[in-house]
Amino acid sequence: MRIATGLHFLTLCVLATLGRDALAAASAPAPAPPAPPGGVVDTNPASVPTKLVPAPPSQAPAPRPAPKPVFGLTTLRILADKGLISPQEYEAAKKDLNDLAAARAESSPTITFAGWKTTLYGYVQADMMYHSTQSFPDFSSNFPVARPDTYAGQHGRFQATIRDTRIGLRIQAPPLPNLRVSGVIETDFLGPTGTVGSTISENGFYVNANLRIRHAFLKMETPIVDVMFGHYWDLFGWQPHYFPAIVQWPGLVGELFSRTIQLRLSHTFKTEPVNVEIAAAAVRPPARDSAVPEGQAGVRLVFNKWTGWHTGYLTSTALTAASIGLSGDLRYFRVPEFAEKPLGSRTATGMGFAASAYLPIVPAKKDKKDNSLSLVGEFVTGRSINDMYTGLNGGVSHAALPNPTGATPAPVYTSTVDAGLAVYDANGELRLPRWTTFLVGVEYYPPFMGGRVALFANVSRSQLHDAGSYPNPAKVRDHESFYEVGFFVDPSPAVRFGLDYAHIDDVYADGVKASNEAAQLTGFLFF
Incomplete structure (x- = not known):
C-alpha cells in the first residue's frame, strides 16, 4: 500500500513539473534572431526594418575562471600538472611517500575534497621462504640461529606469508602562507600474534594476521624549521635513506631498522650543488622509568647533481642523490638496584654513533637506469643500542642474585x-652491552633491460664486544654475519618479483658456530 501511494505521489510530481515547464515555454518571448557580425539585433517592434546597433564594448562579458572542483579522484602527478598543487607541495609529497616505501608515489590514487588531499598507497605482498634450520618465524633479522647440536639446528623449514602487506594514507591540509601541514597513518599485518606451537596455531599465525600501526605522524613545514611529531623512523642512522635493496625482510643482521614516537625539528639549507640537512629529536626512551627522553641528532650532506637509482628494501625505487649522513644517540637508564626487593637504583648512560653513505659509482639520470651501479653502507657503534635492530638482544641476561x-x-x-x-x-655491576655493526650493499641495473631488472648483493655483521662478560655463554652471541645475493624484475610498473639466496653465520660466546641457508621469493602489487 505504501509503495503504491509513493508511486502515485511521484507520478503527480513528474506531471506537475512537466506542466510547469510547458507553461513557462509557452509564455516565454520568442528568441531573438542571431546578431550579424559586429553588432546586436534591435528587437523593438517599432523599428522596422531591423537596424544594426553597435555593441557597446562595456557590455562584453569578462571570462570567468574555471571553478576548482570540491571533490575529485586523481593522482599527485595530475594535480601538479594542472597546477592544483604547488611544486613545493608536490616534491614534499613525493619525498614523504618515497621515505615510506610507496613505490608508485606519483600515480597513487589521490582524493581531493575542499582543498584537502588524501593519497592512498601501499602494496600487497606475498612471500615464500626456505631456511635450512628451524630458527626463525617468517623473517630472520637478528634472531639467533639454532645451535647445530639441537633438533632445530639440524632440520629445515618452509613458510609462506602475506603478513608484510601494507596500506597507508598521506593527508595534506590546504596550504597556508609559509606553512604546509601533512600527516600519515600506515599499517601492516605484522602485529603481535603469539608463538606458534604454544600460544597460537600455525594456521592462525599465517592466515589471521593482526593489523598494527607502522607510522602515524603529523608534519609542519615552514621556511625556518620543519616539525614532525609522532611515530616515524628513528633519526639515528638517518633511516630510511640508507636501507639496501634486499628480498629478505629488513632489518637485516647489523642493519639499523627502527621506528618510534618522537618530536623532531629539522631544517635543510639548499644550494644548487649541495643541500645540508640538520635535525634533532626528543624520542621515547627505551626505558620509561628513566624519566628522561632519549636524544638523537644528525647532519646530512646531499650532493644534488651526483645521482643514481636506488631501491630501499624492494619497494621504493627512485633517482637518489649521493649523500653522507652522521648521527648520534644519547639515552639514560635508571634501573632498580640488584636485589630481590630493591629500594635504591643505579644509573647509566648509553650512546651511539652512526656514519651512513649512498654513492653512485656509475651515475644515472632520470630517464636512464641501465648500466648504473651504486653503493650503500652504514657503520654503527655504541652501548645499549640493540633495540634499534630488529630482534637483537644478543642473548645477554642478568646474573643470578647472590644466595648465601x-x-x-x-x-x-x-x-x-x-x-x-x-x-x-x-x-653486581650494571653493564650496557657494547655493539658494533656494519652493512654494505651494491645495486646494479644491467644494460638493455629498460630498467626493469636489478641485481644486488649485501654483506653485514654485528659484534658484541663484551660477550664473555655475561652468564650462559651457550646463549650469548659473540658475532653474526650475513651474506645475500639476489635480483628483482618488474613485469609492469605495478608488479615486482624478487628472488635471493642468503647465508647466515652465528657464533656463540662459547665458540660454537651455527649456520643457516635461506632462499626467498617475493611478489608485490603496488598501488
Missing part, C-alpha cells in the same frame, strides 16, 4: 628494562 643462605626458591631479580639493554653481571 641457599634459600629455596632462590631469589630472583626482576628487570624493568627490555632484554639486552642494561644488565647486572656477577659482581
